[in-house]
Amino acid sequence: MRSALALLPVPIFLARLTVAHLAAFNKGMYCLNGTVAGQPDVNSGDPVTPLWNLQQSDYWFHHVNKCDEFPPAPGDFLELPAGGSFTVEVASNQGLTTLTDGGKHTSEWPDGQNHPEDYSITNLAGAPLSPSGCIRNPNMHTQNQSMAAGTAFAIAYVSDISQVTPDNLVVFSVRYNTPWKRVTSYDVPANMPACPEAGCICAWNWIPNGCGEPNMYMHGHKCMVTNATSTTPVAAPKPPVWCEEDQSQCVQGAKQVMVWNQAEGNNIAVTGYDLAGDHKSPAYNSKCGFKDGAQNDIFGNASNGTSSRKKRMTHKVKRAGLFF
Numbered sequence: 466m467r468s469a470l471a472l473l474p475v476p477i478f479l480a481r482l483t484v485a486h487l488a489a490f491n492k493g494m495y496c497l498n499g500t501v502a503g504q505p506d507v508n509s510g511d512p513v514t515p516l517w518n519l520q521q522s523d524y525w526f527h528h529v530n531k532c533d534e535f536p537p538a539p540g541d542f543l544e545l546p547a548g549g550s551f552t553v554e555v556a557s558n559q560g561l562t563t564l565t566d567g568g569k570h571t572s573e574w575p576d577g578q579n580h581p582e583d584y585s586i587t588n589l590a591g592a593p594l595s596p597s598g599c600i601r602n603p604n605m606h607t608q609n610q611s612m613a614a615g616t617a618f619a620i621a622y623v624s625d626i627s628q629v630t631p632d633n634l635v636v637f638s639v640r641y642n643t644p645w646k647r648v649t650s651y652d653v654p655a656n657m658p659a660c661p662e663a664g665c666i667c668a669w670n671w672i673p674n675g676c677g678e679p680n681m682y683m684h685g686h687k688c689m690v691t692n693a694t695s696t697t698p699v700a701a702p703k704p705p706v707w708c709e710e711d712q713s714q715c716v717q718g719a720k721q722v723m724v725w726n727q728a729e730g731n732n733i734a735v736t737g738y739d740l741a742g743d744h745k746s747p748a749y750n751s752k753c754g755f756k757d758g759a760q761n762d763i764f765g766n767a768s769n770g771t772s773s774r775k776k777r778m779t780h781k782v783k784r785a786g787l788f789f
């Protein structure tokens with residue numbers, strides 16, 4: 466089969482890359498091949514666009530361009546080995562991952578280009594700076610690897626994406642200093658219980674630390690826990706809080722995905738400056754109480770006695786009135 470990439474006029478493809486941001490690509494993702502029914506786009510950038518100042522119904526699972534309406538092929542899941550790790554491809558376009566053309570257009574980096582190993586605003590090797598003085602290509606919203614804010618995967622133990630709410634979506638894995646390279650791995654807690662037979666719903670999340678519009682990223686995946694041995698469910702998650710200056714103030718246990726700078730549904734607010742002297746920006750790192758790697762404290766009745774199942778039902782009722 467001829468690749469659609471080869472047929473695209475080069476300038477158009479490059480033009481798309483310069484505006485692109487990032488998403489985590491894999492076969493279990495929603496809106497693989499884009500968001501036009503019947504017209505697979507193997508150079509889709511649909512999941513990578515930032516979310517800013519949107520209604521909840523639009524930012525949630527990137528509904529703003531209908532990403533959530535295009536599930537992966539039946540049987541394709543992002544597999545999460547309990548106690549192990551999994552990899553995804555962080556990229557600015559599907560065409561720059563192994564999902565397209567057998568990976569012919571990939572590099573070590575999310576933009577398919579080559580960059581120095583210690584790529585930074587002081588080691589650009591000819592690449593441009595962004596208008597905000599950060600790395601521009603790929604659009605990683607950072608000055609260097611150590612400033613990269615961190616990204617996270619969250620899971621909801623439901624199989625229907627429309628059943629996922631802020632109250633049942635739990636952050637289970639964090640990778641500090643990402644997004645950075647294309648192939649990125651995340652660790653899975655050993656105690657992750659199995660999903661329902663039709664799988665779970667996962668979300669990839671990122672809030673960059675400045676370097677442009679203060680937006681957020683979220684998109685969906687069908688996922689499945691493999692090698693599960695524990696049956697204790699995940700606890701109902703709580704909204705994280707900023708706790709950089711005093712780690713004793715961090716929220717312990719299961720935490721929600723952070724919603725920031727949207728038109729509604731924000732669950733974290735910050736004011737002032739962080740310890741580095743920059744405007745505070747919530748992040749999937751220690752500033753908001755997230756440890757690097759598997760989040761091992763998310764199970765059981767960590768939120769005071771109520772069983773997770775009972776809690777979930779309470780939230781379902783609440784959701785009918787408050788959410789969507």
Ligand SMILES: *[C@@H]1O[C@H](CO)[C@@H](O)[C@H](O)[C@H]1NC(C)=O
Nearest residue numbers: 497498505506507536537538
């Ligand atoms: C994506 O497009 C490729 C190439 O047309 C096709 O082989 C694959 O089945 C498609 N997958 C989905 C989920 O649409």
Ligand SMILES: *[C@@H]1O[C@H](CO)[C@@H](O)[C@H](O)[C@H]1NC(C)=O
Nearest residue numbers: 545546547548549550691692
């Ligand atoms: C599952 O567990 C078995 C036995 O403990 C182990 O050999 C195997 O590597 C595990 N598989 C994964 C995907 O982690």
Ligand SMILES: *[C@@H]1O[C@H](CO)[C@@H](O)[C@H](O)[C@H]1NC(C)=O
Nearest residue numbers: 585586587608609610611612
């Ligand atoms: C990364 O960038 C920040 C902000 O520009 C800077 O303070 C820091 O020294 C840099 N770190 C490295 C390792 O280059």
Ligand SMILES: *[C@@H]1O[C@H](CO)[C@@H](O)[C@H](O)[C@H]1NC(C)=O
Nearest residue numbers: 697764765766767768769770
């Ligand atoms: C859950 O509650 C039971 C009974 O109160 C307690 O024994 C157990 O340690 C709790 N587990 C967690 C993870 O809090």
Ligand SMILES: *[C@@H]1O[C@H](CO)[C@@H](O)[C@H](O)[C@H]1NC(C)=O
Nearest residue numbers: 703717718766767768769770
């Ligand atoms: C449980 O409730 C007590 C009293 O309301 C509170 O102090 C404590 O922080 C709670 N623990 C957790 C893990 O939510």
